[in-house]
Amino acid sequence: MDVPAKPQQTELGLSILLREKSDWIRGKSIGLITNHTGVDATLQSNYRLFAEASACQLSAIFSPEHGLWGAVQDGIAVKSVDTPDENPLSVPIFSLYGHSMRPTEAQLEGIDVLIYDIQDVGARYYTYISTMLYGMEAANDSGIVFIVADRPNPIACATTAGPVLESGSESFVGIHRIPMRYGLTIGELAMLLKAERVPSCQLKVAWMRGYKREMWFDDTGLQWVPPSPNMPTLTTTVLYPGLCLFEGTNMSEGRGTTKPFEYIGAPWCDGERWAALLNNCQLPGVQFRPVVFTPAPVVESTKHAKQACGGVAIHITDRERFRPIETTLQMLSILTTEYNDHFAFLPAPFDRLAGNSWLRNALSNGESVDAIQARWVPELQTWRDKAIQYHAYA
Secondary structure: OOOOOOOOOOEOHHHHHHHOOHHHOOOEEEEEEEOOOOEOOOOOEHHHHHHHOOOEEEEEEEEOOOOOOOOOOOOOOOOOEOOOOOOOOOOOEEEOOOOOOOOOOOOOOOOOEEEEEOOOOOEOOOOHHHHHHHHHHHHHHHOOEEEEEOOOOOOOOOOOEEEEOOOOOOEOOEOOOOEEEOOOOHHHHHHHHHHHOOOOOOEEEEOOEOOOOOOOHHHOOOOOOOOOOOOOOHHHHHHHHHHHHHHHEOOEOOOOOOOEOOEEEEOOOOHHHHHHHHHHOOOOOEEEEEEEEOOOOOOOOOOOOOOOEEEEEEEEOOOOOOOHHHHHHHHHHHHHHHOOOOOOEOHHHHHHHHOOOHHHHHHHOOOOHHHHHHHOHHHHHHHHHHHHHHOOOO
């Protein structure tokens, strides 16, 4: 499904900030929350651009989960790097996914402006959202300006889907009461988080130019940089809002293969049978192919590492019609009935991702996918009605 990028149509918030909003940073000492995705349209790293800018002084870099270089696997703590032999840059690199999940008062001492510039994926589970909110809170506590350099939502802002996270179910993979697929750019989401979580935050957003809500990432003309080790392609990102739920089950979600979230399976799964049952459902925009794969042990917790797993490969045939959350629910529904001797939810991880406990119970009790989806229609419509006031793009 991934195709070469079209001629550039979208100008990133990073470029707008450096060229047209440079007065926001002129004469300032800045801290930069970023990682390897923080590049401009020519793939120049933002930290290099800020370090070379005469308008400001780059004083510190803060990195999210997976580290500044995006090389650390999910869930693995990342250490801060401030020694010359380990850090090729001239400023300290503080980890926001290790000893502390937010910039500390000491780390922000002497900094005037905290800038956030990371490529998001448009799904609630992705922890970069949490890092942004914690950064906003830390900036607010220190009385400094927080700037978001806006970037595209790669799976388009025109669609929202899934249940809204329940109050009391917040976690680092669900930091706020938003749906699984929330349909905002990171700058728009920052505006909403300011209103609902940090109203006194001195927030500024460098908005993009030439971006439209219906754009997928490959419509922007920008080059895709994988946001994390298991998000290699735009196809992976399109699947992720639904298929991530398999992390909360005893099945492999394809980690340790070249097709994370495109391959789902387990040693006990009959892929031929499962694929046939799924294809009979005639779900929109998707087809299933039987597959056998063997996950490599990329981390200690890699499920079914070094074991041959039967399962399905998920092929998106029409991304406009494809519904990742509905598709995932149908996959789980079949597993709970056809493979109930082997398939199991991991209750705490699944509920944390779902943002509630009722979804797991509904699937376990055989509730239909249509009935399950009907449950969240009112809250999702309420979200849509609220979120529209933060739309900065047509």
